[in-house]
Amino acid sequence: MQLTDSEIATLIAEAQQAMAQAHAPYSKFTVGCAILMDDGTIHRGANVENASFGATICAERSAISSALSQGHRGLKAVCVTNASETKITPCGICRQVIYEFNRDVPVICTNQRGDHMVLTISELLPHAFTLD
Ligand code: THU
Numbered sequence: 137m138q139l140t141d142s143e144i145a146t147l148i149a150e151a152q153q154a155m156a157q158a159h160a161p162y163s164k165f166t167v168g169c170a171i172l173m174d175d176g177t178i179h180r181g182a183n184v185e186n187a188s189f190g191a192t193i194c195a196e197r198s199a200i201s202s203a204l205s206q207g208h209r210g211l212k213a214v215c216v217t218n219a220s221e222t223k224i225t226p227c228g229i230c231r232q233v234i235y236e237f238n239r240d241v242p243v244i245c246t247n248q249r250g251d252h253m254v255l256t257i258s259e260l261l262p263h264a265f266t267l268d
Pocket of ligand 1: 160163165167168182183184185192193194195196225226227230
């Protein structure tokens, strides 16, 4: 699925706004995610850390849980950003979760300036685990 420049720009802006809501007092590493669904809606997520570090939820899973919980199905695009110069890519757990909802979904990986690269989730997670 090819995203338009306009869709990419919108998702980067939404992810940057999501990042502003991050709760990252331990790592200080804020992450924002915006996802586009087949119905055209965009949903945001931020990382939410916890004193029990393993209870932390990443921005990507936060956005996906929010969209699914509100009844939106069909993951069309994912955008993830952070406050550094590095174009962030989703962690391993998030790759597995994203894959569950669309094996070909494009993932826009961006840095604080909005520089980005687009990779499909299958490129990010080759030979993914499935129950097929
Ligand atoms: N984090 C995300 O939100 N998404 C990722 O894909 C990588 C890591 C968060 C988790 C934690 O709050 C912080 O970044 C540092 O690992």
